Amino acid sequence: MELHFDQELAQLKEKLLFMSSLTEQSVAQSLKALIQRDDVLAKKVDADDDVLDRLQVEVDERCIRLLALRQPLARDLRLITMTMKISTDLERIGDQAANIARRAAELNKEPELKPLVDIPRMAEICQGMIRDVLDAFVYEKPDLARQVIKRDEDVDRLNKQLQRELTSFMIEDPATITRALLLMRIARNLERIGDHATNIAEEIVYLYEALDIRHQH
Amino acid sequence: MDNTNGKPIVEISGLNFWYGPKQALFDINLAIQPNRTTAFIGPSGCGKSTLLRCLNRMNDLNDEQRIEGTITMHGMNIRHPDVDVIELRKRVGMVFQKSNPFPKSIFDNVAYGLRIQGSKKNHLEERVESSLRRAALWEEVKDRLQESALSLSGGQQQRLCIARTIAVEPDVVLMDEPCSALDPTATAKIEELIQDLKRYYTIIIVTHNMQQATRCSDFTGFFYLGRLVEFDTTNRIFTNPANKQTEDYITGRFG
Numbered sequence: 405m406e407l408h409f410d411q412e413l414a415q416l417k418e419k420l421l422f423m424s425s426l427t428e429q430s431v432a433q434s435l436k437a438l439i440q441r442d443d444v445l446a447k448k449v450d451a452d453d454d455v456l457d458r459l460q461v462e463v464d465e466r467c468i469r470l471l472a473l474r475q476p477l478a479r480d481l482r483l484i485t486m487t488m489k490i491s492t493d494l495e496r497i498g499d500q501a502a503n504i505a506r507r508a509a510e511l512n513k514e515p516e517l518k519p520l521v522d523i524p525r526m527a528e529i530c531q532g533m534i535r536d537v538l539d540a541f542v543y544e545k546p547d548l549a550r551q552v553i554k555r556d557e558d559v560d561r562l563n564k565q566l567q568r569e570l571t572s573f574m575i576e577d578p579a580t581i582t583r584a585l586l587l588m589r590i591a592r593n594l595e596r597i598g599d600h601a602t603n604i605a606e607e608i609v610y611l612y613e614a615l616d617i618r619h620q621h
Numbered sequence: 622m623d624n625t626n627g628k629p630i631v632e633i634s635g636l637n638f639w640y641g642p643k644q645a646l647f648d649i650n651l652a653i654q655p656n657r658t659t660a661f662i663g664p665s666g667c668g669k670s671t672l673l674r675c676l677n678r679m680n681d682l683n684d685e686q687r688i689e690g691t692i693t694m695h696g697m698n699i700r701h702p703d704v705d706v707i708e709l710r711k712r713v714g715m716v717f718q719k720s721n722p723f724p725k726s727i728f729d730n731v732a733y734g735l736r737i738q739g740s741k742k743n744h745l746e747e748r749v750e751s752s753l754r755r756a757a758l759w760e761e762v763k764d765r766l767q768e769s770a771l772s773l774s775g776g777q778q779q780r781l782c783i784a785r786t787i788a789v790e791p792d793v794v795l796m797d798e799p800c801s802a803l804d805p806t807a808t809a810k811i812e813e814l815i816q817d818l819k820r821y822y823t824i825i826i827v828t829h830n831m832q833q834a835t836r837c838s839d840f841t842g843f844f845y846l847g848r849l850v851e852f853d854t855t856n857r858i859f860t861n862p863a864n865k866q867t868e869d870y871i872t873g874r875f876g
Contacts, residue, residue, distance in 0.1 A: 407874065409873070477831065477871045478871055479872065482861075601791045
C-alpha cells in the first residue's frame with residue numbers, strides 16, 4: 405500500500421541524496437584544486453559549502469516536521485532520525501572539503517614542496533568510502549557500509565605516515581614549514597572525512613538492521 | 622527491561638477460544654510481568670479484547686463460548702471450576718471503554734465494592750480517599766463527594782471508575798480502550814495515571830492508539846487474526862519489531 409507518507413519519505417531520501425552528491429563533488433574538486441593548483445576551483449568549493457549548509461538545514465526541517473506530524477515508528481523512525489545524523493556528517497565533510505580548498509589556495513601562492521603521493525592516495529580512499537556509503541544507503545546494503553568502516557584504518561595509517569614525513573621535511577629545512585603545515589592540515593582534513601564516512605556507514609547499519617555498532621571496531 | 626526476567630504474575634499457555642463455531646484465539650502463550658504495564662495492540666477483531674476478558678472470566682457470561690488451555694495467576698489456575706469468580710474479579714479489576722459510574726454519589730461509587738466486602742465506616746472513608754488520590758481525582762472532588770457521579774466530566778468519570786476498581790485492591794487492572802471516548806487532555810491524565818499505578822498494580826491495556834501503547838506500556842503484544850504475532854518490550858516493538866506483520870501494522874502499511 406503506497407501512502408502519502410511514503411512519498412514524503414521518498415522526497416526526504418531524494419533531498420539527502422542530492423546533498424550527498426554535492427558533498428562527493430566538493431571533496432573531489434577540493435583535491436583537484438590542490439593537485440592541479442587551480443585557484444578558481446578552490447573558490448568554487450568554498451562557495452558550494454554555503455549550499456551544503458542550507459541543504460542540511462532544509463533536510464533537518466523536513467525531518468522534524470515528519471517526526472512531529474507523522475509520529476513515525478520502527479523503520480520509518482530509523483530512516484528519519486538517521487537522515488538527520490547523515491545530513492550532519494555530510495555537512496561536516498563539506499566543511500572539510502572547503503578547508504582543503506582554502507589551504508590549496510594558500511599553497512598555490514608558493515612553489516610546490518614535493519610531488520604529492522600519499523595525499524592523493526588518502527583522497528582516493530576517502531572518495532571511495534563516500535561513494536560506497538551512498539550506494540549502501542540507496543541500495544539498502546548494510547554489508548557494503550560495514551566494508552567502508554574497515555577502510556578508515558588505511559586512511560588513518562596514511563595520515564600518520566604523512567605527519568611523520570612532513571615533520572622530517574620541516575626539521576631538515578625550516579623554509580618548508582609553512583607549506584608542510586598546510587599539507588599536514590589537509591591530511592588531517594582527509595582523515596576527518598574518513599571518520600565522517602565511517603559515522604555514516606554506522607548510521608546506515610542502524611537504519612537497515614537496527615543494530616548500533618558504534619565504538620565497537 | 623527484559624521480558625524473560627522475573628516471575629510472571631499471569632501466565633497464559635496453549636489458550637484457544639471459540640465464540641460458537643468461530644475460533645477467536647489460537648494457541649496464545651504469554652507471561653505478564655508484575656508491576657508492569659502490558660499493552661495489547663492489533664486491528665479490530667484480532668482477539669485482543671477477547672484475551673483480556675479471559676483474564677477475569679468475563680467471557681463466562683457468554684453461553685456460546687468454549688475455551689482450552691491454561692491461565693494461571695500467582696501460579697493458581699483461574700479456570701479451575703472451584704475458583705470463586707467473584708473473588709477472581711476482585712483481584713482482577715476492569716475498566717471499560719465507556720465510563721460506567723453507578724447513578725450514585727461519587728463517594729458511594731468508590732465505596733461500593735468495599736461495602737460489599739464489609740468495610741467499617743472509618744476504614745471506608747480512608748480507602749475512598751486513598752483510592753481517589755491514587756486515581757488523581759481527589760483534589761477535584763474532595764469537596765463534592767456527595768454529588769452524583771454523573772455530574773462529573775467524561776475524563777473525571779473514567780478516573781472515578783479507575784478509583785472504584787482499585788478501591789478493592791486488585792492485583793491486576795484490565796483496561797479495555799480506556800481513553801477512546803476521552804479528549805486529549807483527559808487521555809493524557811489517564812496515561813499519566815497508568816504510569817503511576819503500576820507501582821501498585823499490574824496493568825494490561827487494550828488500545829487502538831499506537832502512541833498510547835508507546836507512551837504508557839513496558840511490554841507490547843501484537844495480535845492478528847486471533848494469534849499473538851509478536852510479544853516484546855514496547856521499546857523493541859516500536860523501534861525494531863522482529864516480525865514484518867508487526868512492522869506493517871505499526872507503521873500504518875497494513876494490508
